[in-house]
Amino acid sequence: MIRSMLFIPGNSPSMLQNADIHRADALILDLEDAVSPDQKDAARVLVRRAVQALGFAGCKLIVRINPVDTAYCEEDIRAMVPLKPHMIMPTKVGCPETVQAVSAMVGEAEAASGIPRGAVGLIPLIETCEGIENALAIARADPRVKALFLGAEDLTSDMRAKRTKAGQEIGYSRAKIVSCARAAGVEVYDTPFTDVNDEEGIEADTALAKSMGFTGKASISPRHVPVINRLFSPTPEEIEYAWEVLDIIEEARRQGKGAISLRGKMIDKPIVDRARFVLQMAKMLGGEGV
Amino acid sequence: MTIVRSAVAGTLESSDALVSIAPSRQLEVHVESVVMKQFGDAIEASVRQVLRELSVTGAQIRVQDRGALDCTIRARVETAVLRGGEEKPS
Numbered sequence A: 001m002i003r004s005m006l007f008i009p010g011n012s013p014s015m016l017q018n019a020d021i022h023r024a025d026a027l028i029l030d031l032e033d034a035v036s037p038d039q040k041d042a043a044r045v046l047v048r049r050a051v052q053a054l055g056f057a058g059c060k061l062i063v064r065i066n067p068v069d070t071a072y073c074e075e076d077i078r079a080m081v082p083l084k085p086h087m088i089m090p091t092k093v094g095c096p097e098t099v100q101a102v103s104a105m106v107g108e109a110e111a112a113s114g115i116p117r118g119a120v121g122l123i124p125l126i127e128t129c130e131g132i133e134n135a136l137a138i139a140r141a142d143p144r145v146k147a148l149f150l151g152a153e154d155l156t157s158d159m160r161a162k163r164t165k166a167g168q169e170i171g172y173s174r175a176k177i178v179s180c181a182r183a184a185g186v187e188v189y190d191t192p193f194t195d196v197n198d199e200e201g202i203e204a205d206t207a208l209a210k211s212m213g214f215t216g217k218a219s220i221s222p223r224h225v226p227v228i229n230r231l232f233s234p235t236p237e238e239i240e241y242a243w244e245v246l247d248i249i250e251e252a253r254r255q256g257k258g259a260i261s262l263r264g265k266m267i268d269k270p271i272v273d274r275a276r277f278v279l280q281m282a283k284m285l286g287g288e289g290v
Numbered sequence B: 001m002t003i004v005r006s007a008v009a010g011t012l013e014s015s016d017a018l019v020s021i022a023p024s025r026q027l028e029v030h031v032e033s034v035v036m037k038q039f040g041d042a043i044e045a046s047v048r049q050v051l052r053e054l055s056v057t058g059a060q061i062r063v064q065d066r067g068a069l070d071c072t073i074r075a076r077v078e079t080a081v082l083r084g085g086e087e088k089p090s
Helices: A013-017 A037-052 A072-083 A097-111 A129-135 A134-138 A151-157 A168-184 A199-212 A224-229 A236-255 A270-282 B037-054 B070-085
Strands: A004-009 A026-030 A060-064 A087-089 A147-150 A187-190 A216-220 B007-010 B016-024 B027-034 B060-065
Touching: A004 A224, A013 A037, A013 B070, A026 B007, A037 A072, A037 B037, A037 B070, A060 A072, A072 A097, A087 A129, A097 A134, A129 A134, A129 A151, A129 A168, A134 A147, A134 A168, A147 A168, A151 A168, A168 A187, A168 A216, A187 A199, A199 A216, A199 A224, A216 A224, A236 A270, B007 B070, B016 B070, B027 B037, B037 B060, B037 B070
Parallel strands: A004 A026, A004 A216, A026 A060, A060 A087, A147 A187, A187 A216, B027 B060
Antiparallel strands: B007 B016, B016 B060
């Protein structure tokens, strides 16, 4: 399960060699914006050799590739798919056809490297107004799509809006991408908080993302990873409440009651589903007493 | 792979290496490193292994290592070769 995703510039040996010490659930090895056009070739080779040599055990690997309308995209896919990353992140995805084009290229690369078809997932980066409006179609575009990812910097530029720490300008986009991802049955990840020195800001922004339904959040700074992991993990109070819900449901079943309340609130199916999800998540994270 | 032009890859930043390559009839590898005493021979062996993998039999290579991991040195050598080389006709 992925709560935190840490961006690592693909052509930075110093960041790559320490990438897995920050306890991020996933690393986003970036071949796109973090790499200048004249270093794309070097980044591909460095990422390939670093992954082969260092392994990055304990972190799921995601590779952010260049947009499909650039000459780099196909080379990125050919170089990265043999590494069997958890997901490829296509960028500037505005329509389902882009996802399908990338999926076809990934399929060819899987076949060429003897990897089972469908082993490599996709997490489209939605960072344009067109992408937001087509989010449901993008999420349903191909079985490889495992998650959607919101990119707010390019999005606000496309919207001609000012990017703020409070993030009102992306409120609609956040709600829309979460709703579309959930409708399609895939995960959904929030944009990074870009002020690496604002500790209150990352706390508030992460709490907001969790409250809106995101699965997790990306980060451009290792300093943000512990906050994201903590806030996207169930709290002891949430775990305790989840156990109480399941206990009271069991009690209701024994007594043959159709409806039952806990702490003055009727316990219905969505609450039971949420309780089960909390306990499942706590168990996956190795929580005690779960 | 035949080296047909001069090329460089990497940087002189910490944990990286700057690799320069130029055409030559024979293989000449020159390594400078902040950890030359401890790892100079291992670095040269890695450079020569990458050159073998890429079928490079003639080149002048200079590696200026700034404490790079083995995988970084190998990556920079490979990139320099790809930038300076052309596939040999089969």
